[in-house]
Amino acid sequence: MNGWTGRPAPGGPGAGERGTGGPDGLGEDYLDGNALAGPLSEVFLIDMTSARGRCDSCGAVSAIAEARLYVNAPAMVLRCPSCSGVLLRVRRDGGQAVLDLRGFSYLTIDLG
Numbered sequence: 001m002n003g004w005t006g007r008p009a010p011g012g013p014g015a016g017e018r019g020t021g022g023p024d025g026l027g028e029d030y031l032d033g034n035a036l037a038g039p040l041s042e043v044f045l046i047d048m049t050s051a052r053g054r055c056d057s058c059g060a061v062s063a064i065a066e067a068r069l070y071v072n073a074p075a076m077v078l079r080c081p082s083c084s085g086v087l088l089r090v091r092r093d094g095g096q097a098v099l100d101l102r103g104f105s106y107l108t109i110d111l112g
């Protein structure tokens with residue numbers, strides 16, 4: 001997967017389960033956070049999809065893999081499975097990855 005915008009190839013590495021917009025009214029298809037495994041593996045040396053983060057909006061704690069990943073945006077947007085608040089934005093800008101993590105109060109990362 002090159003460039004991180006747009007949908008990953010169907011069935012490609014890191015493709016997550018698909019879902020549909022729920023009662024939150026977003027009305028967009030989304031992937032689960034497992035689809036972030038590829039892009040984040042270029043930044044972090046460990047699997048970040050198992051990292052657990054606390055939503056700064058509602059306080060829910062969930063794994064990145066459990067959150068909803070929206071890819072039809074200028075950046076990939078990960079939303080809280082509880083309140084749909086934005087947890088994380090990630091985009092690729094040339095040779096740089098730009099991460100916006102302000103939606104997390106904190107992240108807990110298992111170092112193995």
Ligand SMILES: [Zn+2]
Nearest residue numbers: 055058080083
């Ligand atoms: Zn939340």
